[in-house]
Amino acid sequence: MKIDALHMREVNMPLAHPFETSFGVTTTRRILLIEIEAAGISAWGECVAGEHPYFSDEMVDTAWHITETELAPRLLNADVEKGSDCPALFEQVRGHRMAKAAIENAVWDLDAQLQSVPLAKLLGGTRDIIPCGVSIGIQPTLVKQLEKVETEVSAGYQRIKLKCKPGWDEKVFEAVRARWPDILLSCDANSAYRLSDADRISTWDRFNLLMIEQPLWYDDFYFHAGLQKKLKTSICLDECIRNRRDAQAALELGSGRIINIKVGRVGGFTEAIAVHDVAQQHGVPVWCGGMLETGIGRAHNIALSSLPNFSLPGDVSASKRYWAEDIIEPEVTVSAKGEIVVPTASGRGFQVKRDRIDSITVRRHTCTPHH
Ligand code: OSB
Ligand code: MG
Numbered sequence: 001m002k003i004d005a006l007h008m009r010e011v012n013m014p015l016a017h018p019f020e021t022s023f024g025v026t027t028t029r030r031i032l033l034i035e036i037e038a039a040g041i042s043a044w045g046e047c048v049a050g051e052h053p054y055f056s057d058e059m060v061d062t063a064w065h066i067t068e069t070e071l072a073p074r075l076l077n078a079d080v081e082k083g084s085d086c087p088a089l090f091e092q093v094r095g096h097r098m099a100k101a102a103i104e105n106a107v108w109d110l111d112a113q114l115q116s117v118p119l120a121k122l123l124g125g126t127r128d129i130i131p132c133g134v135s136i137g138i139q140p141t142l143v144k145q146l147e148k149v150e151t152e153v154s155a156g157y158q159r160i161k162l163k164c165k166p167g168w169d170e171k172v173f174e175a176v177r178a179r180w181p182d183i184l185l186s187c188d189a190n191s192a193y194r195l196s197d198a199d200r201i202s203t204w205d206r207f208n209l210l211m212i213e214q215p216l217w218y219d220d221f222y223f224h225a226g227l228q229k230k231l232k233t234s235i236c237l238d239e240c241i242r243n244r245r246d247a248q249a250a251l252e253l254g255s256g257r258i259i260n261i262k263v264g265r266v267g268g269f270t271e272a273i274a275v276h277d278v279a280q281q282h283g284v285p286v287w288c289g290g291m292l293e294t295g296i297g298r299a300h301n302i303a304l305s306s307l308p309n310f311s312l313p314g315d316v317s318a319s320k321r322y323w324a325e326d327i328i329e330p331e332v333t334v335s336a337k338g339e340i341v342v343p344t345a346s347g348r349g350f351q352v353k354r355d356r357i358d359s360i361t362v363r364r365h366t367c368t369p370h371h
Contacts, residue, residue: 001080001110006072006103007035009364010060011294011357016324019292020138022165022192023054029292030060032067032099033357036075036106041113044352045106046297048264049098055190055291056098056218056239056265063099071096071103072367083108084270097242097267104268105300113347118303120342120349123269125306129339133159133313134321135188135290138168142175149176158338159184159210159313165192170200173207184313188213191239195223202230210312211236211258221250234258238289242266244274251282258312262289263304264297272304280309288314295319295328299348302332306342316340327357 011031018027032047047067049058070093078089086104093100112119120127134152139145149160160180162172164187176185186209193201193215201215211234216224218239228235235256241247243266247259259279263272279286288305291297301316319331326332328350334340343349 001038001114003036003038003076003080003369005037006076006367007037007364008064008067008072008367009033009035009357009361010064011327011360012362013294013323013360015292016320016322018137021163021188022138022190024052026051026292031294032060032063032102033294033296034067034102034106036103036110038110039114041110042352043106043110043113044296044348045102045104045109046293046300047098047102048262048291048293048297050291058096058098063096063102066093066096066099067103068365068367071099075103075107076367076369080107082111083268086268087270098264101264101266101268104270105263108269109300109348116346118342118344118349119300119347120303120306123303123307124273125303125342126308127306127310127342129341130302130305130310130316131158131313132316132334132338132340133157133161133184133287134317135161135315136163138163138165142172145172146175146179149180153180153183156334156336156338157313157317159186161186161188161213161315163188163190165189166197170204173204173209177207184210186210186213186236188238189215191216191218195227198227198230201227205232209233213260214238214240221246221253221255224250224255225253228254228256236260238262239265241275243271244278247275247278251279251284257284259284259286260289261286261304262291263300264291265289269300269304273307276307276309285309285311287312288316290315290317292322294323295326295332295350296348296352298332299328299343299350302340302342303348313338325356327353329353
């Protein structure tokens with residue numbers, strides 16, 4: 001495929017509600033979007049790097065720099081046929097997986113459109129509908145936290161995940177379980193605990209959580225194995241799984257029994273599918289994580305979630321939970337049963353609202369091939 005241009009743009013979008021995790025509060029998202037133009041078609045990718053290097057070592061500005069100076073030139077001066085050609089093209093550049101993923105995913109989107117197949121099918125998806133959960137941020141008060149859970153349980157979401165940190169954990173789980181003894185409930189610590197907390201964490205078995213997500217250091221899966229041995233509750237790995245080798249090593253070590261796959265965190269759809277396959281070979285279920293994406297990243301997450309081993313509800317929820325107005329149409333909606341229908345139209349299956357994107361764009365840059 002001959003790529004005519006790669007357009008980078010940064011959009012700024014205020015979240016409908018601030019989102020607090022153990023590493024900080026987000027009120028407005030700064031998001032790098034990638035648009036690839038080829039054969040008169042326009043394909044999109046979203047970079048999930050955050051405003052600060054707090055979740056991972058990437059952030060919007062490093063992704064912008066690496067995209068402009070390293071990745072876009074490699075893409076534009078190569079002859080890629082499909083998304084899975086991208087990892088080899090970008091191999092010389094170490095790390096920067098979220099920046100790489102945004103481009104690779106746009107190439108998959110392009111390929112799906114050129115072949116007139118749904119992106120989900122191109123990725124190997126088999127599900128027509130996907131089960132959805134929500135990730136609820138840390139709230140200012142316990143009363144507000146319970147109100148949020150009430151809202152999402154009533155909306156039909158199939159799994160509730162509570163963000164937690166030392167000082168905002170047991171009392172919250174206790175209160176939520178007292179009111180909803182039977183819901184599928186999990187927590188996500190985003191690396192806020194240390195080995196000295198292990199005994200206390202092991203008492204959380206009494207809350208019957210589906211999983212405890214990334215309790216220890218963001219770059220560790222060795223010490224997580226020791227913690228998992230002390231728990232009845234499954235550990236779910238997020239931050240520490242960067243690629244299929246990490247997944248294999250972590251599962252061989254017994255570091256967790258569930259993996260959260262974020263396509264940006266592992267560097268693109270090719271690696272995300274590989275992690276999915278490794279987990280499946282180990283009999284370990286996966287689910288699709290979220291990074292407060294716009295509709296473009298969300299559409300890609302829906303397509304990925306249609307793969308067979310995405311058997312647990314993901315953090316893929318409705319557009320309106322995040323944005324007053326999304327940048328795609330139709331917006332992503334979730335049924336009263338907590339399900340999203342996987343689109344059957346060609347490509348990502350959601351139209352991009354270009355006027356809306358233009359109106360929130362704060363910087364742009366176009367890269368073209370050398371002649
Ligand atoms: O750890 O899953 C996480 C958001 C930003 C950074 C990290 C995480 C999250 C979420 C939100 O949990 C998931 C969503 O997009 O709804
Ligand atoms: Mg997480």
